[in-house]
Amino acid sequence: MIPADSLPRLMHGASDRPLTLSQHEQAFTPSSNSTSLLDELEASGLTGRGGAGFPTARKARLIREQRGHSKFMVVNAMEGEPASHKDQTLLGANPHLVLDGAEYLASVIGANHIAVCVARDNPAAVNHLKRAIHERTRRSLRGPKLELHTPPWRYVAGEESALVHWLDDNESLPQYRPHRPHILKIGHGAVLVDNAETCANVGLIGRFGAEWYRGLGTADSPGSTLVSVTGAVPRPTVIEVELGTPLRTILATAHADPDPQAVLLGGYGGSWLSATYLDVPYCNEALGTVGVSTGAGVIVVVAKNACGIVETQRIVKWMANESARQCGPCAFGLPALADDLSQLASPSRDPQGAYQRLVERCQVIEGRGACRHPDGVIRLVRSALKVFETDVDSHLHGAACSAARSTRHYASVPSLEREEELIWE
Ligand code: SF4
Structure with missing residues (x-):
């Protein structure tokens, strides 16, 4: 049994x-929990860890x-x-906790199939899951069918x-969902998709119950x-x-710069937050009171x-390349936003005009994509204009900011790091 009210929980027993x-069964000895899992889940207050934060x-x-x-139950x-790197870390520590949660959720919704999805470009995670699924299917042929998809x-x-x-049907394109919640389907069968970390939390709640789960965290954000x-x-x-x-x-705890300028919270579709707010609790x-969220836990x-x-600008340029190019405002708007940011940061390229276009483009693009990809980019850009106001001001007055020629970048964008960027011409 995991000791009550202490960390680690998800990473318990990790090596x-x-x-x-x-080893997993030894580390996570089940307690006797007779209440229905759905009731326990409800009482636990668990919200999705993939970004949307839905209960x-x-x-x-x-x-x-x-x-x-x-x-169908789908593990994302x-x-x-x-x-x-959190899914990768979790799968490298305890893939069975994720699979426990997926099996609990499959039993709640009455699914006969569990599809576990991991990117084929991540061979370590693929191998961890292959091994874990093999161990489970060798142990028991009953219960929902577990399949790995890459x-x-x-x-x-x-x-x-x-x-x-x-x-x-083998196409990685977001579907248009005008109303939320929207029931996703494979064939005619309804699908529940939950992120890997969410499943691992369900694995804990299924074993130890809601009361134990609420032993950590806040009343609104337990665990x-x-x-x-x-x-x-x-x-x-x-x-x-x-x-x-x-x-x-x-x-x-992460040994980060103790006196940073800002942090980006939630991921590349998240928001910048000034370092003035570093005493705000992470929940x-x-x-929300300072306009940001935990998002995808980045x-x-x-x-x-x-x-x-x-x-x-580097993030937006990368996000523009990642658009699935189904919707005009996203396919054309995001590269244009990246270009505006590039011009804003270049004293020789009409920063005033670029700033005006940025503000207008954000209004035009927002809410016009089939998925939320462009809205995430807009959120990022708007927060940048606010949090880095001083940099914006320097650029608008024709001066490069003091950091303009720094070669160190903090937001990692691997494909762009290989390119020769010429934004400081
Ligand atoms: S909004 Fe962008 S990423 Fe989303 S479906 Fe449309 S083109 Fe694709």
């Missing part, structure tokens, strides 16, 4: 090799209520965020409707969560934290020697 099934029990109940045809371990990695491939689209910390850190790291821990404590109810730390507009 440099994934726990085998018998897990409500999502499961919606699919459970769908009648007819066989249903695609980890489309380039700054996130779609190609792309930012939008991990969007849940794109994932279901891929499982249904613990994994956070990927990158940027101004000695090395990118994933740490498990109690929800409600001050941001400053998380940065200190959505507190972060924190990118940006030091004082960086230009926030350049950091943002």
Whole structure:
């Protein structure tokens, strides 16, 4: 049994090799829990850890209520965020905890199939899952059928409707969903998609119950969560934290720059937050008061020697390349936004005009995509204009900011790092 009220929970028993099934069962001895799992999930207050933060029990109940045809449980371990390594870390520590949660959820909704999805470009995670699924299927042939799927990695491939689209007919394109919640289907069967970390939390709640789960965290954000910390850190790291821990404590645990300029929270479709707010607790109810959220559990730390507009421009340029190009405002609007940011940061290229266009374009693009990819980019750009106001001001007055020629970038964008960027001509 995991000791009550202490960390780690999700990473309990972790070493440099994934726990085998018998090691996992030893580390997580089940307690006798007679209440229905759905009731426990509801009482636990667990919300999805993939980014949207939707209540897990409500999502499961919606699919459970769908009648007819066989249903599917999908585990989303695609980890489309380039700054996130938490799914990979979790699968490298204990893939069975994720699979426990998937099996619990399959039993709640009445699914006969569990599809576990991990990007084929992530061979370590693919191998951990292959081994874990093999161990489980050798142990028992009863229960839902567990299958591993390996779609190609792309930012939008991990969007849940794109994932279901891929499982249904091999295309990684997000589906148009005018109303939320929207029931996704494979064939005629309703599908429940949950992120890998969400499933691992369900695995804990299924074993130890809601009351135990609420022993950590806040009343509105119970439990613990994994956070990927990158940027101004000695090395990118994933740490498990109690929800409600001050941001400053998380940065200190990751050995991050203790006096940064800002942090990007939530991922590349998230928002910048000035370092003035580092004492805010890491949970959505507190972060919401300063206009940000935990999102996909990513924190990118940006030091004082960086230009926030350049950091943002690099991310937007990469996000523009990741558009599935189904919708005009996204396919044409995002590259245009990246170009505006580039011009804003270049004293010789009409920064005033670029700023005006940026503001107008954000209004035109917002809410016009089939998925939320462009809205995430707009959120990022708007937060950059606010948080890096001083940099914007310098650029608008024809001066490069003090960090303009720094070669160090904090938001990692691998494909762009290989290109020769000529934004400072
Ligand atoms: S909004 Fe962009 S990423 Fe989303 S479906 Fe449309 S083109 Fe694709």
